[in-house]
Amino acid sequence: xxxxxxxxxxxxxxxxxxxxxxxxxxxxxxxxxxxxxxxxxxxxxxxxxxxxxxxxxxxxxxxxxxxxxxxxxxxxxxxxxxxxxxxxxxxxxxxxxxxxxxxxxxxxxxxxxxxxxxxxxxxxxxxxxxxxxxxxxxxxxxxxxxxxxxxxxxxxxxxxxxxxxxxxxxxxxxxxxxxxxxxxxxxxxxxxxxx
Amino acid sequence: xxxxxxxxxxxxxxxxxxxxxxxxxxxxxxxxxxxxxxxxxxxxxxxxxxxxxxxxxxxxxxxxxxxxxxxxxxxxxxxxxxxxxxxxxxxxxxxxxxxxxxxxxxxxxxxxxxxxxxxxxxxxxxxxxxxxxxxxxxxxxxxxxxxxxxxxxxxxxxxxxxxxxxxxxxxxxxxxxxxxxxxxxxxxxxxxxxxxxxxxxxxxxxxxxxxxxxxxxxxxxxxxxxxxxxxxxxxxxxxxxxxxxxxxxxxxxxxxxxxxxxxxxxxxxxxxxxxxxxxxxxxxxxxxxxxxxxxxxxxxxxxxxxxxxxxxxxxxxxxxxxxxxxxxxxxxxxxxxxxxxxxxxxxxxxxxxxxxxxxxxxxxxxxxxxxxxxxxxxxxxxxxxxxxxxxxxxxxxxxxxxxxxxxxxxxxxxxxxxxxxxxxxxxxxxxxxxxxxxxxxxxxxxxxxxxxxxxxxxxxx
Numbered sequence: 102x103x104x105x106x107x108x109x110x111x112x113x114x115x116x117x118x119x120x121x122x123x124x125x126x127x128x129x130x131x132x133x134x135x136x137x138x139x140x141x142x143x144x145x146x147x148x149x150x151x152x153x154x155x156x157x158x159x160x161x162x163x164x165x166x167x168x169x170x171x172x173x174x175x176x177x178x179x180x181x182x183x184x185x186x187x188x189x190x191x192x193x194x195x196x197x198x199x200x201x202x203x204x205x206x207x208x209x210x211x212x213x214x215x216x217x218x219x220x221x222x223x224x225x226x227x228x229x230x231x232x233x234x235x236x237x238x239x240x241x242x243x244x245x246x247x248x249x250x251x252x253x254x255x256x257x258x259x260x261x262x263x264x265x266x267x268x269x270x271x272x273x274x275x276x277x278x279x280x281x282x283x284x285x286x287x288x289x290x291x292x293x294x295x296x
Numbered sequence: 297x298x299x300x301x302x303x304x305x306x307x308x309x310x311x312x313x314x315x316x317x318x319x320x321x322x323x324x325x326x327x328x329x330x331x332x333x334x335x336x337x338x339x340x341x342x343x344x345x346x347x348x349x350x351x352x353x354x355x356x357x358x359x360x361x362x363x364x365x366x367x368x369x370x371x372x373x374x375x376x377x378x379x380x381x382x383x384x385x386x387x388x389x390x391x392x393x394x395x396x397x398x399x400x401x402x403x404x405x406x407x408x409x410x411x412x413x414x415x416x417x418x419x420x421x422x423x424x425x426x427x428x429x430x431x432x433x434x435x436x437x438x439x440x441x442x443x444x445x446x447x448x449x450x451x452x453x454x455x456x457x458x459x460x461x462x463x464x465x466x467x468x469x470x471x472x473x474x475x476x477x478x479x480x481x482x483x484x485x486x487x488x489x490x491x492x493x494x495x496x497x498x499x500x501x502x503x504x505x506x507x508x509x510x511x512x513x514x515x516x517x518x519x520x521x522x523x524x525x526x527x528x529x530x531x532x533x534x535x536x537x538x539x540x541x542x543x544x545x546x547x548x549x550x551x552x553x554x555x556x557x558x559x560x561x562x563x564x565x566x567x568x569x570x571x572x573x574x575x576x577x578x579x580x581x582x583x584x585x586x587x588x589x590x591x592x593x594x595x596x597x598x599x600x601x602x603x604x605x606x607x608x609x610x611x612x613x614x615x616x617x618x619x620x621x622x623x624x625x626x627x628x629x630x631x632x633x634x635x636x637x638x639x640x641x642x643x644x645x646x647x648x649x650x651x652x653x654x655x656x657x658x659x660x661x662x663x664x665x666x667x668x669x670x671x672x673x674x675x676x677x678x679x680x681x682x683x684x685x686x687x688x689x690x691x692x693x694x695x696x697x698x699x700x701x702x703x704x705x706x707x708x709x710x711x712x713x714x715x716x717x718x719x720x721x722x723x724x725x726x727x728x729x730x731x732x733x734x735x736x737x738x739x740x741x742x743x744x745x746x747x748x749x750x751x752x753x754x755x756x757x
Contacts, residue, residue, distance in 0.1 A: 117615070118608045119487055119587045123724040128705045132360065132372040134334035134379045146726050170608060171488045174521060174587070175722060176703075177423040178332065179439030197488045200457075200523050201423055205439035218608075257455070259317050270441070271345070274449045277312050277320060281348075281451055284311040284322050291544035291552040292324055293411050295354040295390045 102210035104267030108191045109237040110164030113154055114225035120168055121175035122202060126184045128176075139180055140187035159232035167224045167236075168195040173202025173213075182209045192238045194245065196221050207260050208270060214238060214245060220252045240265060298562025300459045301528050302494040305434045305559065309417045311451055318453040324416040324433075326446050327402045328355040328389065330380040331705070332421030336444035337383040347387040349450045354411065355384050355391040358401045359705045363668050363695035368394075373706065387447075400671020400697045403427040403641035407511065408673050410540025414529035414556040419446055424641045424721065425524075426517040430510035431537075432529035432559045434494065437518060457494045457523045458568040461561075464499035466576035471755055473651070474509030475643060475719070475738035477501065477573075478516045479581040483591040485571055490522025493569065496561060497527050501575035507536040508647040515642045516721050519588035528560040580753040582628055583723045583736040585616035590723075592628065594741065594753050600624035619725055620733050621713070628751050631735065635716040636665040636746040637728075638739050639695075640702040643719035644670025646677045648739040653683040655743035655754050656690040665692035665746040666708060668700040692746065704729045717745040 130142035147153045154160060166185065172195040173181060182205045185193065190211065196218040206213045216224075227234045227247060236247040240261060245252045263270070274281075299307075312320040326349075333355070340346065347353060357380060360373035368374040377394070384391035392398040398405060403424055406412040412428045418435035419425060421443040428435035442452055462481060482489075495517050497510075505513065510527045517525030534553055537543045544552045561567075583591040584598050590613065592599065601613040601624065617624065622631070638644075638652045649669060667687045669675035675697055678684055684694045701708040702720035704727065710716055712731025719742050720727075723734040735751060744752040 116611075118612045119589075121587070121722075121724045123703075123722070123727050127726055127730070128703045131331050131705060132370070132376050134338075134376055136335045136338070146730060171521070174487055175423065175518075175724060177421060177437035177439050179335075179421075179441060182439070197491060199521065200491055201437050201439060201518075205441065208439065208441035257318075270453060271343070271445050271448050274320060274445065274451055274453060278449075280312045280320070281322070281449060285450075288322075288324075289552075289555065291548040292416065293413060293542040293544075294351040295325075295411065295542075296351045 102267050105210050105212055105240055105264045107237065107239040107241060108164065109235055110191065111162065111233060112165040112167045112224060112228040112236050113160045113163045114228045115154060115166055115168040116225060118169035119171045119174055122173055122178050122181040123175055125173065125181040126178060131178055131180055136183060137187065139184035143184040143188045162189070164189055165192045165194060165236050165238065166190050167221060167228060168193060170195060170197045170218060172198050174199035177201045179205045182206050182211050186211050194221060194224060207264060210264060210267065212238060212240065212264065214254050216245060216252050216254055223250060298565035300561045300565045300567060301432060301496055301526055301559055302434060302459050305415050305417070306456050308415065318455045320451050321417060321454050322451055323419050323446050324352060325406070325411055325418045326353045327406055327418065327420035327425070328353060329358050329402045329422065330376045331359045332440050333383065333443055334376065334379045335440050336447060337387070339444040340447055345448045347389065347447045350388040352450060353389050355380060355389050356399055356402050356405055357394050359699045359703065361394050361698040362707050363698045363700045365696060397672050400673060401641045401644060401699055403515065404644055404670035404674065407431070408671055410537055410543035413537065413543070414533060415559050419452065423518045424515050426522070427511050427515040427641055429514040429517065429524050429526040430507060431533055432526055432556070434524055434526065436524040458492055460490065460493040460495045460569040460571065461567040462495055462497050463570060463572045464497065464501040464575050465572060466501060466574055467504065468501050468575045468578060471753065472578045472580060473738040473740060474505050474512040476578055476581040477575065478513045479583065479591045479736060480578055481573055482516065482520045482588050484573060485520050487519065487587050487589040488521045490517060490520040493522050494524045494526060495522045497525060502527055503530065506647060507532060508645045511645065512642055516588065519721060529556045580738065580741050582741060582751055584620065584622060584628060585613065586619055586723055586725050588721065588723060588736060590616055591736070594628050594751060596628060598622045598624050598626045598628065631751045632715070632749055633663055633717045633735065633745055633751065634714045635710060636663050636742050637701040637716055637718040637720065638742050639666065639668030639670060639700050640720040641670060642721045643739050644668060644674065646674050648719065649674065649678045649683050652739045652743040653686040655740060656692065656746065657686050659690055659747050661691045661746040662749045663746055666695060666701060667692050668695040669697050671697045701728050703727060717742050717751060
């Protein structure tokens, strides 16, 4: 995955709560067996409405999505992350995220940033007042900055390090192949196999 | 201090623990289906990696499959299913393809085969993996990157979630089901209420649930945002498992049961959060909105957005009523539906079909009614009991096994504006087909609704 250290970009305010992954990428798009081309399916149903915020040319090229609470709930489909990234988003800011979506994001290098709801609303207000408003998301400092707003966010050290280095989880785990083998030798004998 | 059930199972599976890092957790069973696996297998091939434990992995075809006999007509769906077949063959993974006697929805077949057992860790690229927690396993949904990780290493790096107890006091009244219970729980704690937690469902009402009811409850843990739901194993669990194809036998069975009996939260253990709910006060419960937390007792009315003090919830309710085409104050029993769906990993097991058949016996449906067994095994069992004859005589459609109308990936969908009473798990916008409107209900309410064409409880008939 791509390394993430700091990113500055314009924001799209998405004033909806419970943006489930079925909205981010409807199921019909999940039939693909490749990893590309999902940007066309991003918010496919909502984009049919001309007044939907992503259809506003003022937000073209924005790379930070600022959403209402409970973003990415529901289905585990990682396609939601791929769709957001392939459309051009590097960061999603919300006050709460679905656990699986948040996990999937950090595996792919899309940064989910949790900020208090009032800060999220200030960022949405700013992006609505002036779509050219820039937001900086600084993973090194664990900070979001825009104009005179400075807000800290929490992320565990390990995930932050992995994102900043752009590291492949599988490669990291395989360094511990001996520990896995040792564990396997001690597993309870009655545990089932599929064969 | 004592430990919770979740802590005991987690600790048993830690391969490696280091300061400042997530635990490396061993995975006992990896379930696979066609939708979230193709890119993971591609990843393995690109990196020159292999599947570490094909013998702890099992695959089925469920999301895309049509529920009428015949080939898959959609070429994109067909390619996805064929891709799974190629991957399973290449990496030596047991697969239950369409038409096979073992085929079915991934979360139905694990327990059916006895592969889901107490104290295990189980993952699948599907959020409803929480279903398997009904056996006292830690079971959770993962994305495709993690599917690839489990294929390659049989482990996952993960931080242990916090623990939450949901104490269900009292007994469920007659006519109130596991589905009503979990819908009421989600309405109480909200779609984000469980975020960051493994939930353990406890209390008298939970102990009295059958294994199938427990699976319905754990299945929808994710709809409350919880990573996993669990119920401590007991005699009900052991009875369900005994004699299943992959359950231990002989001396191994005795040793397993001895261990499984230790899988309960110690009396002096503390949960990070405790929620209480009174089962005896519950009545049949349905959803009126576009997330599973937007539910209410069937005897009540569509709420007014003004009833919600929180501005975010109020805005969500306004939007939901607009999408659902509902006016505040409408009695829920007056809502007319076009389609009834009984099935899915939430309510596609034999007890669910029996419950629906009991209501449809000797009656006629007035709406399109799909009865979809969760697996070919469930279908066979239902036919041996003659349930299919009851459904057909009532005018319902008796289908082949699959995910069917739970999600819009196969031919079973709603048309724009159509309204369903559905035993599935998600009422999201467009979930059952673009523009479709979903009311989540129990199998009993679904069957009664099919008879009247309006949201109806069996007691109303």
